[in-house]
Each structure stands twice: as C-alpha cells, then as structure tokens.
Amino acid sequence: MDTLSIRVQQRNKDMTQLLKKFLVIQKNPYDDELNPNGVCNCGVAENYLCENELISKLQSIQIWKTNYMYYPYPSGQKSLRQTLCNFFQRTFQLNYELDPDRMMISSGLTGIISLLGYLIGDMDDVFLISSPYYTAFDHDIAAFSxxxxxxxxxxxxxxxxxxxxxxIYKRGYEEAINQGLQPRGIIILNPNNPIGDIYDEQTIQPILEFAAQKKLHVIIDEIYALSIFENQKPFQSILNYKSIIDP
Structure with a gap:
C-alpha cells in the first residue's frame, strides 16, 4: 500500500473497518435455501422485491443506435437525459419543463458525490451533514477532493x-468555524437515510436561506424519493419548491 499516493492511503485507512465487515458478509451471504446460516446484511439497502419485474423489463428493452458505439456527450446521452426529465416531470407533477441540457448523468450516487466534492470543495474544506447518515458519505466526499x-x-x-x-446546521457551522475549518456546503438527505423521515418545504427552505447567507452550496440527495410507505408524509421534491434561493 505504501506505493500508492498519500491521499489514497488515507482514504483506504478511513474505509478499512467498513470494508472488512462488508467482505465478510459478501463471502457468507444469507439465503433461505442455499445458506440459511449465512449473514444477513442490514447495512445496505437493496430492494430484492422487484427483482423479477426489473429483469423482465430490462430483457424486453431492445434499443440500440449506431452512435451508442462511440463517444457520447460528456454529460450523458441526450435521449437518456430527456427521458429522465420526462420521468421527473411526471413523477413529481412539476408545472414546468426540465431542461436536459442542465442535467448530467453519472454512474451512481457515489460518483456524483465524489465529483461534487471535487468541483465545490478545496482541500480540507468541510460539508455539513445531519447525523446519523449514510456511512459512505465520508469516503465519497473526500475521494478526490x-x-x-x-x-x-x-x-x-x-x-x-x-x-x-x-x-443543527447553524450550530454545526459555528462549531466548524471555531475549529478553524471552512464549511463549503450542506448535504441534505430527503427522505433521510437511515432514519426514513421526510422533510417538507417549510423545513428545508430556512436551510436554503441560511446557506445563501453563508455562501454555501446545498446538495440535495433524493435517492429514496420513490421508496415511501403509503401512510407516510407526502414527499415533495426540491424541484417542486415555489422558489429556490441561489447563493
């Protein structure tokens, strides 16, 4: 490991214990028929309930164009971005059209968070996040930045x-400043992971106003927007807010 960069060595040190546990689980996964004494991983949220439906749908899709064989737009295929815009407009009942030219595609949320950390933050800057939170954020935000x-x-x-x-963000901001750290942004998970709480516009809007006041970026993670129980508080995407302050 000493042949790797100091940056990567530090990232590996931060993730060592988590990876050790994860690898133990991967080698001995629970299965009700094949391995009933295996380990059930409660630390990773994967939805197996719709596996058959997803496999059937993916196998039925036969879309291929010649240009898919060559370099795409850096922000992702235009057709995919337009399809996602249509999906978000329909799902979140938006009263305006999303612009695919303002959307970027990445291979998963880990890649997006790592990229945002690199684009927004300088070395040793910090991002404020409510805790408890998704464990891998520590690694993802620091991976490149x-x-x-x-x-x-x-x-x-x-x-x-x-x-x-x-x-909580006001207190966190002051504590970070008092420790000689520079807050660069705020991360909001809505619906929250792992608590599962849903936050409405009236709760989040003051946070956006505080971020604007302090010139902080705000990253909204809505990955669980469609994983809500019927008896829960209705979810409202930030795309549907009446107004969003631009810091």
Missing amino acids: NCAIFRCPLLEQDSGKFIFSVE
Whole structure:
C-alpha cells in the first residue's frame, strides 16, 4: 500500500473497518435455501422485491443506435437525459419543463458525490451533514477532493428525539468555524437515510436561506424519493419548491 499516493492511503485507512465487515458478509451471504446460516446484511439497502419485474423489463428493452458505439456527450446521452426529465416531470407533477441540457448523468450516487466534492470543495474544506447518515458519505466526499464531512447531530438531548431543522446546521457551522475549518456546503438527505423521515418545504427552505447567507452550496440527495410507505408524509421534491434561493 505504501506505493500508492498519500491521499489514497488515507482514504483506504478511513474505509478499512467498513470494508472488512462488508467482505465478510459478501463471502457468507444469507439465503433461505442455499445458506440459511449465512449473514444477513442490514447495512445496505437493496430492494430484492422487484427483482423479477426489473429483469423482465430490462430483457424486453431492445434499443440500440449506431452512435451508442462511440463517444457520447460528456454529460450523458441526450435521449437518456430527456427521458429522465420526462420521468421527473411526471413523477413529481412539476408545472414546468426540465431542461436536459442542465442535467448530467453519472454512474451512481457515489460518483456524483465524489465529483461534487471535487468541483465545490478545496482541500480540507468541510460539508455539513445531519447525523446519523449514510456511512459512505465520508469516503465519497473526500475521494478526490480531500474534503471532509462535518457531523451535525439530529439527536436532541432533552427530548431524546431526532429533530431536523436549520438550527443543527447553524450550530454545526459555528462549531466548524471555531475549529478553524471552512464549511463549503450542506448535504441534505430527503427522505433521510437511515432514519426514513421526510422533510417538507417549510423545513428545508430556512436551510436554503441560511446557506445563501453563508455562501454555501446545498446538495440535495433524493435517492429514496420513490421508496415511501403509503401512510407516510407526502414527499415533495426540491424541484417542486415555489422558489429556490441561489447563493
């Protein structure tokens, strides 16, 4: 490992314990018939319930064009971006048209978070995030940028409840500054991972206003927007907010 860059060695050190546990699980996965004494991984959210439907759909799709064999647009195939725009407009009931030229495709959320950390943050900058949060954010945001995650605890000591509000980010911002760190952005997970809470516009809007005041970027992760129980609070995408302040 000492032949690798110092940056990569540090990233590997940060992920070592997590990877060790993950590899143990991968070597001995639970299966109700083939391996009933295996390990059931409760740390990774993968939906196996729609596996058959997905396989059937993917096998039925026979779309191929000559230009798919060559270099695509750097931001992704235009047809895919347009299809996603149509999907988001229909799913989130948007009253305006999304512009595919303002969309970029990446191979998964890990790649997107790593890229945003690289584009937005300078070395040793921090991104404020409510905790608990998705474990891999620490690695993803730092992979290329050497930035770091700064935790803003949701747990309210007096009530013992998780309370999400602009106040946790205000406290986190002040704590980071007092430690000599430079906050560069705020990360919001909505619906929250791992808590599962859904945050409405009235809750998130003050956070956007605070970010604008402090000249912070805001990254909204809505990866679980379509994984909501019927009896939960309705989800509203940030794409549907009445107004979004641009810092």
